[in-house]
Amino acid sequence: xxxxxxxxxxxxxxxxxxxxxxxxxxxxxxxxxxxxxxxxxxxxxxxxxxxxxxxxxxxxxxxxxxxxxxxxxxxxxxxxxxxxxxxxxxxxxxxxxxxxxxxxxxxxxxxxxxxxxxxxxxxxxxxxxxxxxxxxxxxxxxxxxxxxxxxxxxxxxxxxxxxxxxxxxxxxxxxxxxxxxxxxxxxxxxxxxx
Numbered sequence: 001x002x003x004x005x006x007x008x009x010x011x012x013x014x015x016x017x018x019x020x021x022x023x024x025x026x027x028x029x030x031x032x033x034x035x036x037x038x039x040x041x042x043x044x045x046x047x048x049x050x051x052x053x054x055x056x057x058x059x060x061x062x063x064x065x066x067x068x069x070x071x072x073x074x075x076x077x078x079x080x081x082x083x084x085x086x087x088x089x090x091x092x093x094x095x096x097x098x099x100x101x102x103x104x105x106x107x108x109x110x111x112x113x114x115x116x117x118x119x120x121x122x123x124x125x126x127x128x129x130x131x132x133x134x135x136x137x138x139x140x141x142x143x144x145x146x147x148x149x150x151x152x153x154x155x156x157x158x159x160x161x162x163x164x165x166x167x168x169x170x171x172x173x174x175x176x177x178x179x180x181x182x183x184x185x186x187x188x189x190x191x192x193x194x
Contacts, residue, residue: 012108022080059097
């Protein structure tokens with residue numbers, strides 16, 4: 001059976017100048033068969049509660065180094081890190097060689113970095129080189145704002161009362177003016193009808 005004739009899993013991808021990150025979203029995948037060559041990847045595996053068969057095959061935009069491929073499998077997905085054959089080259093415009101859009105292949109924005117961001121950081125650690133060991137035991141205190149700037153002053157109750165009183169006085173004046181105008185208009189109307 002051809003791998004392109006069976007249902008395809010969602011495939012997410014991101015890249016750096018020297019690596020590709022590919023996530024194959026398959027839950028509880030049993031017996032995954034992943035074949036990575038210099039220019040192709042193929043996947044076949046049973047996934048989900050019914051253990052339905054999923055698979056795909058695609059040709060990469062350019063060559064990779066299959067001997068350095070790394071794989072991590074969880075209950076929700078299979079994650080691959082593939083090294084590009086040509087180091088420090090431009091970013092690929094797409095994962096696959098074919099220019100047509102393949103609906104099951106999507107950009108992994110959670111791992112994506114632009115080319116200019118990639119050059120600034122150097123290194124190729126997909127989790128950003130973060131040391132999680134020194135985060136143990138830290139709570140909300142670590143997220144507190146460290147700013148030395150003074151907070152703006154709040155209005156006092158007296159200031160707020162003055163503002164409310166002046167607004168009331170203005171509205172009282174306006175309502176008295178409008179009442180006197182209404183009386184004048186009524187008087188004029190009654191005189192003109194006589």
